[in-house]
Amino acid sequence: MKPPLTVMVLSCAALALFCSGCSSVQDGANSTAQSVERIFSGKTEEATVTSINRSGKEIQFKVRSSKNKQCVEGVKALQRQDWPAAQRAFESAIQKKATDHRAMFGLGVALEKQGNRADALKNYQAALVSAPQDEHLVIQSAIRRVE
Numbered sequence: 001m002k003p004p005l006t007v008m009v010l011s012c013a014a015l016a017l018f019c020s021g022c023s024s025v026q027d028g029a030n031s032t033a034q035s036v037e038r039i040f041s042g043k044t045e046e047a048t049v050t051s052i053n054r055s056g057k058e059i060q061f062k063v064r065s066s067k068n069k070q071c072v073e074g075v076k077a078l079q080r081q082d083w084p085a086a087q088r089a090f091e092s093a094i095q096k097k098a099t100d101h102r103a104m105f106g107l108g109v110a111l112e113k114q115g116n117r118a119d120a121l122k123n124y125q126a127a128l129v130s131a132p133q134d135e136h137l138v139i140q141s142a143i144r145r146v147e
Contacts, residue, residue: 101130
């Protein structure tokens with residue numbers, strides 16, 4: 001007896017979340033699982049950025065994109081150290097989704113790297129309001145850096 005379709009889709013979704021693929025799923029559920037995997041995984045980017053803290057010490061931190069295409073482009077621009085392009089991309093991402101805390105943080109980084117500490121601070125503070133608790137530490141560090 002085959003399980004109901006709902007159970008198959010949920011099972012495929014679980015597999016998609018916990019493994020790299022669902023090639024072992026049979027009877028047509030494989031294509032459903034791959035579709036679910038694309039929905040949940042999305043494309044993200046990460047950049048390591050170097051900055052100077054208030055005591056003059058060089059620090060490195062990571063900037064992660066959301067799944068928003070413009071945010072991904074912004075992080076890629078950070079990787080290239082193209083601060084103006086990163087700024088434009090993050091601004092575009094925020095226009096698309098005003099609560100994208102990762103785009104706000106990325107915009108703050110791009111502005112900080114261009115010497116615009118006041119606007120960087122505003123974006124870091126906005127990111128802190130929208131970000132989940134586990135991302136607060138890096139944002140709070142950025143706020144202290146530009147205050």
